[in-house]
Amino acid sequence: MNAATQYIELFEAERQRIDSHAPAPLNDRRPFAAEAFRRLGFPSRKVERYKYTDVSEAFAPNYGLKLDAEPLQADEQLLRKYYGTLANVEADGITALNTMLVQDVVVIHIPANTTKELPIQLTNTLRSSVPLMQNRRLLIIAEEGAQAQVILNDHAEAGQDFLTTQVTELFVGEGANVEFYDIEDTHERCHRFHQVFAQVQAGGRFTHATFTLAGGLSRNQTDVCLVGPQAQATLLGSAITNLNQHVDNNTLIDHRAPEGVSRELYKYVIDQQSTGAFAGRVLVREEAKKTDSIERNANLVCTDEARMWTQPMLEIYADDVQCSHGSTVGQINDEALFYMRQRGVSDAEARMLLKQAFASEVLAAVPLEPLRLRLAALIEKRFRNCEDCKLCKK
Amino acid sequence: MRLQSDTTKRMLEIRNLHATIGGKEILKGIDLTIGEGEVHALMGQNGAGKSTLSYVLAGHPAYEVTEGSITFRGKDLLALSPDERSHEGLFLSFQQPVEIPGVPMAKFMQTALNAKRKYEGLEPLNAADFLKLMRERRKVVELDSKLTSRSVNEGFSGGEKKRNEIFQMAMLEPRLAILDETDSGLDVDALRIVAEGFNRLRKPETSAIVITHYQRLLDYLKPDFVHVLINGRIVKSGGPELAADIESHGFDQFLQ
Ligand SMILES: Nc1ncnc2c1ncn2[C@@H]1O[C@H](COP(=O)(O)OP(=O)(O)OP(=O)(O)O)[C@@H](O)[C@H]1O
Numbered sequence: 200m201n202a203a204t205q206y207i208e209l210f211e212a213e214r215q216r217i218d219s220h221a222p223a224p225l226n227d228r229r230p231f232a233a234e235a236f237r238r239l240g241f242p243s244r245k246v247e248r249y250k251y252t253d254v255s256e257a258f259a260p261n262y263g264l265k266l267d268a269e270p271l272q273a274d275e276q277l278l279r280k281y282y283g284t285l286a287n288v289e290a291d292g293i294t295a296l297n298t299m300l301v302q303d304v305v306v307i308h309i310p311a312n313t314t315k316e317l318p319i320q321l322t323n324t325l326r327s328s329v330p331l332m333q334n335r336r337l338l339i340i341a342e343e344g345a346q347a348q349v350i351l352n353d354h355a356e357a358g359q360d361f362l363t364t365q366v367t368e369l370f371v372g373e374g375a376n377v378e379f380y381d382i383e384d385t386h387e388r389c390h391r392f393h394q395v396f397a398q399v400q401a402g403g404r405f406t407h408a409t410f411t412l413a414g415g416l417s418r419n420q421t422d423v424c425l426v427g428p429q430a431q432a433t434l435l436g437s438a439i440t441n442l443n444q445h446v447d448n449n450t451l452i453d454h455r456a457p458e459g460v461s462r463e464l465y466k467y468v469i470d471q472q473s474t475g476a477f478a479g480r481v482l483v484r485e486e487a488k489k490t491d492s493i494e495r496n497a498n499l500v501c502t503d504e505a506r507m508w509t510q511p512m513l514e515i516y517a518d519d520v521q522c523s524h525g526s527t528v529g530q531i532n533d534e535a536l537f538y539m540r541q542r543g544v545s546d547a548e549a550r551m552l553l554k555q556a557f558a559s560e561v562l563a564a565v566p567l568e569p570l571r572l573r574l575a576a577l578i579e580k581r582f583r584n585c586e587d588c589k590l591c592k593k
Numbered sequence: 594m595r596l597q598s599d600t601t602k603r604m605l606e607i608r609n610l611h612a613t614i615g616g617k618e619i620l621k622g623i624d625l626t627i628g629e630g631e632v633h634a635l636m637g638q639n640g641a642g643k644s645t646l647s648y649v650l651a652g653h654p655a656y657e658v659t660e661g662s663i664t665f666r667g668k669d670l671l672a673l674s675p676d677e678r679s680h681e682g683l684f685l686s687f688q689q690p691v692e693i694p695g696v697p698m699a700k701f702m703q704t705a706l707n708a709k710r711k712y713e714g715l716e717p718l719n720a721a722d723f724l725k726l727m728r729e730r731r732k733v734v735e736l737d738s739k740l741t742s743r744s745v746n747e748g749f750s751g752g753e754k755k756r757n758e759i760f761q762m763a764m765l766e767p768r769l770a771i772l773d774e775t776d777s778g779l780d781v782d783a784l785r786i787v788a789e790g791f792n793r794l795r796k797p798e799t800s801a802i803v804i805t806h807y808q809r810l811l812d813y814l815k816p817d818f819v820h821v822l823i824n825g826r827i828v829k830s831g832g833p834e835l836a837a838d839i840e841s842h843g844f845d846q847f848l849q
């Protein structure tokens with residue numbers, strides 16, 4: 200039985216239980232999603248956006264479907280208006296799968312011209328005595344002039360297999376400002392697929408920062424659509440990988456209106472036998488005159504076994520734009536390493552400092568200061584663990 | 594001038610040192626003995642192998658020692674890693690210090706200093722004591738506090754980099770300092786400040802190898818010995834007067 204069939208059969212068999220557990224607007228979309236999923240199946244590597252990641256192994260096990268005891272509660276009116284309007288099930292098999300099976304939804308609604316003084320933090324800690332799959336949705340609606348910061352934290356208890364699909368839809372209204380942070384700090388037996396769809400209205404600002412500190416297979420697919428004039432998007436990404444980790448960040452910034460600004464910076468530190476991929480497409484449509492866009496991907500590949508694929512793409516159909524894109528793949532700077540060792544810093548410590556230094560550029564771009572400091576500490580801890588295990592092996 | 598180091602305790606002994614880089618032999622049989630507290634100047638034409646010697650002493654992995662031995666305070670220096678050599682008291686002020694973006698200067702120095710203390714069986718310095726020490730040593734070479742709050746050498750001017758090298762030396766208090774053209778890039782006043790700072794920090798038993806093309810630095814540092822390195826060999830050794838001789842007559846006299 201192929202993996203896609205397994206999930207369709209699961210859906211058909213559990214349909215009643217699933218429906219009785221979720222609000223109607225979620226259930227209403229399931230049949231369309233199931234139809235799309237039946238047609239699309241899981242994306243193979245022949246699908247352009249999936250060419251760097253083989254998803255089949257992650258979806259092969261039969262996880263079954265566990266539902267919480269409590270039925271889901273969410274504002275049905277908001278769901279009806281926004282849910283599934285950005286996340287197109289026709290375009291992507293994993294988005295379709297998620298919409299078919301969705302069992303968890305969080306809606307964050309910030310009314311017009313209100314500011315959330317404190318960041319909203321969503322922490323998921325996966326804990327289970329059996330292998331567990333979860334299909335989650337997050338809906339963030341920032342109306343005109345609203346401001347909010349949302350932090351998503353993914354953790355998992357060691358020693359178990361977990362599979363997560365998450366679809367996030369973000370509506371950034373006129374002049375609104377939304378910062379969305381995504382921190383994945385799990386372990387090598389956790390696979391996660393996160394599809395982000397954001398729409399930014401005139402003068403709105405959207406910042407999305409993804410930190411992949413630890414995991415198994417991590418795939419983040421981020422689509423940002425700048426639909427109103429002078430909308431801005433900043434995408435930041437930092438991936439720190441070792442063991443058999445694979446991290447794939449696939450982004451699309453779609454400039455559909457004039458005078459949009461987009462900034463994109465993704466940096467990877469790829470260690471041991473792990474692999475990384477970055478593909479970022481910036482599309483400047485004909486009507487997006489005076490677009491200002493910079494896209495950069497820089498990577499530090501620490502061993503001969505580690506691999507990185509990078510593909511920045513820029514498509515311009517408008518006049519009078521300022522756009523640049525580029526990527527680099529490098530290794531630890533031997534002269535810097537020697538300089539540090541000359542001053543008495545050990546090889547392992549010097550490498551750690553150089554990796555941390557490399558990653559620090561993304562951190563420095565994080566606007567939320569307390570989070571920046573917290574992340575700096577987490578990243579240092581991450582690198583130290585990584586070095587420690589290397590040292591043990593010697 | 595004192596007599597060749599027989600009477601003083603030996604700090605460094607280089608015997609018949611041959612070294613290659615990328616298969617090319619650069620050092621072709623160097624013999625040099627440096628006693629405790631001695632200052633040796635090393636002069637020679639561009640490309641003669643002066644920096645190569647300093648790199649080999651510091652343990653740069655790109656160089657291969659093909660023959661000979663180096664003993665540092667009775668230990669086989671070549672058996673030690675670069676960081677162990679540093680802990681043993683060897684310091685190299687680089688001819689071209691590397692910029693290390695993203696590594697803050699203060700954090701770097703704290704890591705280096707505490708690694709050395711650990712090697713010596715001492716507790717790490719706490720943040721307050723470290724900052725105090727840094728402030729004190731910065732003053733000796735008049736290094737702007739702005740520089741220690743930046744990334745290592747990043748965007749430093751040529752002179753600032755050299756001053757920063759001597760500041761790091763002041764922090765680490767080496768037994769043997771190798772100054773590879775520390776004078777190049779320094780303006781007249783900076784040279785005086787750095788040289789006087791160096792002299793002030795020196796203990797009687799601190800030794801130095803001073804690589805330079807100019808007399809001016811030597812006027813401050815007052816070498817006990819001057820050596821001329823030509824094409825990977827020391828062709829002439831003498832007292833301070835040799836430096837003056839080179840300053841006025843060049844190296845032609847040593848070429849066969
Ligand atoms: N990677 C390398 N491969 C081959 N030759 C090299 C390499 N690095 C240095 N050399 C050569 O080694 C020789 C010695 O260089 P070194 O830097 O030691 O000279 P130096 O005496 O310090 O000169 P200067 O006074 O200009 O600083 C030079 O001819 C240089 O070109």
Ligand SMILES: [Mg+2]
Nearest residue numbers: 643644645688
């Ligand atoms: Mg040189």
